[in-house]
Amino acid sequence: MLIELHLLQSFPVSNLNRDDLGQPKTARFGGYTRARISSQSLKRAARNLFDQHGLDPAELGVRTKRLRDAAAALLTTRGRDEERALEICQAGLEELGFAAHAATGLTKYLLYVGKPAQQLLADYCDQRWDELTKAVTEAKKRKEKQEKTPRKTAAAKTAAKKPTKQIQQEAKRILDGTRAADIAMFGRMIADNTDFNVNAASQVAHALSTHAVVNEFDYYTALDDLRPDAEPAADMIGTIDFNAACFYRYANLDLNQLAQNLPEDPDLVARSARAWLYSFIHAVPGGKQNSMAARTMPQTLLGVVRETGAWNLANAFLSPVTDVPDLMAASTQRLVDHFQQLRSFYGDTQLRNVTVASVGPNLPGVADEETAPSVDEFVSRLLTATKG
Known part of the structure; x- marks a missing residue:
């Protein structure tokens, strides 16, 4: 209907x-x-x-590239070190299949997620803190090795790991949109993993x-x-289309x-x-x-x-x-x-x-x-x- x-x-x-x-x-x-x-x-x-x-x-979604920062801020309030929390949340996102920019922490596209996603990602990273810390340490070692041997950088790069079924289930839980009314209406497309896609219930014409x-x-x-009255002139000129x-x-x-x-x-x-x-x-x-x-x-x-x-x-x-x-x-x-x-x-x-x-x-x-x-x-x- x-x-x-x-x-x-x-x-x-x-x-x-x-x-x-x-x-x-x-x-x-x-x-x-x-x-x-x-x-x-x-x-x-x-x-x-x-x-x-x-x-x-709380029943509406969030469209953001800054999920890492939001989750890290929550971990900081729990007593975690701010810089380390950012690293762990970035590693957590990558483990879930969503790479973030190394410098900015922004995901490569906007993620449309339910409001609880920030909390759920923070919980996930908190629970897997030791495992993710190890992943961060190993990543730093690989980067240092590549910097020392720049000619072998291309060969040294490894393909991104595909999340296990268990990790994929965790990703679905964190990115769950079944309680977000606007995601249900307008849909969600994630090119890297179509399992997270939601077919839009609403169509809108131009x-x-x-x-x-x-x-x-x-x-x-x-x-x-x-400006002195003796110097009349326009100090800014422009146009606005309409x-x-x-x-x-x-x-x-x-x-x-x-x-x-x-x-x-x-x-x-x-x-x-x-x-x-x-x-x-x-x-x-x-x-x-x-x-x-x-x-x-x-x-x-x-x-x-x-x-x-x-x-x-x-x-x-x-x-x-x-x-x-x-x-x-x-x-x-x-x-x-x-x-x-x-x-x-x-x-x-x-x-x-x-x-x-x-x-x-x-x-x-x-x-x-x-x-x-x-x-x-x-x-x-x-x-x-x-x-x-």
Whole structure:
């Protein structure tokens, strides 16, 4: 069973998600340039709101390269020497199959782990302190030997040891994500060991503007407050890129996959689904917000609970909305009409619930029983439909 969320949200002057040149991201769609917000940006904005909508911070994951440092800090509070704790935790990570940089201690990629991972790694290293100390000592001896015979360095290097089955079980326990709601929703991929991968329960599309856009830039100057009045001039000159657009946003949540990722905890599954809905409705990326304050809310919300399938309704805007006095109203009508056309052509037997909410007048073409008067009622109807 899936919950689908379709949102129309208009942003004024903004640069919510920029590319490597600092410009708002765009994409060509239907032969026209559209404003774009990446799925990664939207997911992060939503993930940062989960603890405000019913999930405890302890039920959320951590994305980090600094697991070594976090575990070592815990060992230091237990009385272990700080420098030695760092060495032991690095050796512990390597033993578990996750090499860390010798100088910085950073893993080569971000690890997405449950909050207990820091504590569990510290416990693991504490329990195996003597064995890991021996491994650290041997590694230092090999390094010294290689430095003395640099020509033989390449031959002296040995392949990384593959963790034993017992160690792999320990790694699974430490990196366990079955109590982390956001890992269950967005998944986890670890290229070095696919046993730790988690299939995402949620799919999130890149948001696209319902109309064509042309990025613009704001030319600005800044003055030195202590410059004498007799020397008027700009002390700083620059530009900030921006656009203004009405976005179509789409995301879905597979409740069966979510339950599989959070086994034997139906309460956490239910609270995760609720948090997912509210967080994606309220999610706004943080790019350039201090200088542009584009803090808007979705104007039109279409929610669907379905048994099978999934419909991204972006093709409602394959031909861009143009030359209309009310861009949001025209985009809303396009969205509703396209959904009703798909519903009529492909049938709606797989649909459990359709609920529409709008900040404004009732929507033409939407039955009264499918219209919700508030966001709370909107969310409530969708969640209730998942229980039937």
